Amino acid sequence: DTAVSQTPKYLVTQMGNDKSIKCEQNLGHDTMYWYKQDSKKFLKIMFSYNNKELIINETVPNRFSPKSPDKAHLNLHINSLELGDSAVYFCASSPWGDTRGYTFGSGTRLTVV
């Protein structure tokens, strides 16, 4: 009964490849997020979607493209992967405007070689 599930958990790929990470939540939340966590554990928001509409689009290379087919799914596609993209990517969800905090997935560790 995983609340926020991400696939894959680990992803190792070569520079220049294109890859996708999928995220699904079964909590009935209408807002979803992608965060990037670097090797020093720093968390940076990348995108947020509310009911399939892009709300936050931080300064992220346009090689990163989120896609939300419905409010329960938010996928992240990355083109032309670079070494610096290596990180752990976390998906999260919450009800819009709710102050109870976010529910996070367990993360996808991306390693670009």
Add this chain to the structure above:
Amino acid sequence: GNSVTQMEGPVTLSEEAFLTINCTYTATGYPSLFWYVQYPGEGLQLLLKATKADDKGSNKGFEATYRKETTSFHLEKGSVQVSDSAVYFCALSRDNNDMRFGAGTRLTVKP
């Protein structure tokens, strides 16, 4: 913009020691404040929260009080256990749609 600053780690304590991890924030208006915990290899879990000044959040023996006068939300626990070893993140959100995290503080508790 909105941001949080938390004490740098790592923090190493012996079991049953007292824990304080400092967190201060900068924000316009009245944000909600949170502490999240990340155990090795896992995602972040909400530990506690406070939504207005003087509120105290508490969970699993951890506490933090929202201090508007000092713009702080320090995390405390009276007696830590080895199982508390993790990375702790302070965070704030104005409307829960833009959560900003501190840099994280790694806590190691030794038996």
